[in-house]
Amino acid sequence: MIDPLVGYDSAMTVPIRSSTDLAVLDRDLRRDHHAYMSGGTPRAGVPGDVVESWGRVRSGRHRSTVDTHNPGHISDDELETRRATHPLRDAVQPLQRLFAQSADDASMTLGVFDADGVLLWRGGSASVLPEADRLELVEGSRWDENSTATTAVGLAVHLQRPTRLFGAEHYYSSLHGLFCTAVPVHDHRTGDMIAIAGLAGPAMEMQPAASAFTSALAALGEHEITLAHQRELADLRFTGQSQLAGLHGPGLLIDDDGWVAEGRGCTPPVRVAAPTDDMRQFVPGLGICVVERLGQGWLVRPAGPSGPVLAELSLDGEPTVTVTGDGEPWRTVLTRRHAQILLLLADAGDQGLTSQRLSQLLFGDDGHTVSVRAELSRLRRVVGALVSSRPYRLAPRVELRVSPDQLDVFRVPVGRRRAERHRNPA
DSSP: OBOTTTOOBOSOOSOOOSHHHHHHHHHHHHHHHHHHHTTOOOOTTSOHHHHHHHHHHHTTTTTTOSSOOOOOBOOHHHHHHHHHHOTTTTTHHHHHHHHHHHOSOTTOEEEEEETTSBEEEEEEOTTTHHHHHHTTOOTTBBOSHHHHSSOHHHHHHHHOSOEEEEGGGSSSGGGTTEEEEEEEEEOTTTOOEEEEEEEEEEGGGOOTTHHHHHHHHHHHHHHHHHHHHHHHHHHHHHHHHHHHHTSSSOEEEEOTTOBEEEEESSOOOSBOOOOOTTOEEEETTTEEEEEEEETTEEEEEESSOSSOEEEEEEOSSSOEEEEESSSSOEEEEOOHHHHHHHHHHHHHGGGOBOHHHHHHHHHSSSTTHHHHHHHHHHHHHHHGGGEETTTBEEOTTEEEEEOSTTHHHHHSOHHHHHHHHHHOOO
16 A cells, blocks of 8 residues: 555555564564465555565566575676766765765665666665675666566566565565665656665664655755756757857757757747657747757757748749759749749738738638638648748748749739729729
8 A cells, every 4th residue: 555655655554663563564574475475365464566566476487486586687888888878877976975974774775776677876884785795786786576576676667656665575585684665766858767766774673764765865866867957958058059040040959858958039948859860840939840960969940941042933934933042952833823822922021921811812802711721732832941831921031033024914813803803894
């Protein structure tokens, strides 16, 4: 059941006030553990998550023995790699200092595990570390359920929430002399559990505050990760400010998880989708954007032209538009209607035109907005980011030049001329 004070799954639902209380709890748990391993049913006081873990372990590779655990170990090279790349690497010393300064019980051992249950760093006094060595609670050892059966760390890996085990709640009898606590550490950038803070010590010397202390250690780890992230965003702002300032329009600087370090020409969101190479994504306030690798982060800019663009519209014969100034020059053929729309958008300037207004200009009334939207959709597929929406307009820094031949015919659409003739029959 869940302890209402600290949210731990534990058989310790009655306050422990003396060594006698601990002795009674220890005796009852050992009896329940023996009953379960002999095929019986433990009492109702044993937490359901512990019994379920016993069941998973007994049906797995640990079923042949309950006497001595035998944790696996990663290689020294892998241990160093995991440490060097772990988000908590810069928080270990503050955690170890807090543990050393605050631990009233000198017999406790501190463990910092990764999300797989591998012990990356540990701490403790000279009096307790030899016992930790004997139990293979050493850096590089695995403490997930598959490796060491039912432990607080193994349950935290499986359940991804705080856990606390006492004595014979451990599956292996070689660990029955211990209490252990474990609290997940989350990375606020992703929300993922990236580590586990744990304490362990002699069961009969367990301190009531051990669970709260473990939670404080985990909170400090999360705080240190947040501070490190803020420093990384500040570095990204410093290194990327010139590239951001060089944009001819709005843009963002973001990190690998999509957190925004700086914005220009817009109200920057707190976070956008995590970027990948050649990715296009919609960013509120910017529209469809492209991303570009920039040192330890990314530069995000609208998918429209990044610099001055000249679009030359030729009306000599079949309408065509030739675009230069933003990458390789390109040319495409337009329909007559699309040429008319481009001319109307150029006349409208930065304020642009709504679909209703375009309907009036093209057809003489505002009853053709659906047709207008369909035409604009087709036009944007042809000319890409030259045309922006909401309202419809030429994208920033796009200049449209038109050859004079037949300009008057194209500039005044057929529907509009008919409407004007109807209003002025003379």
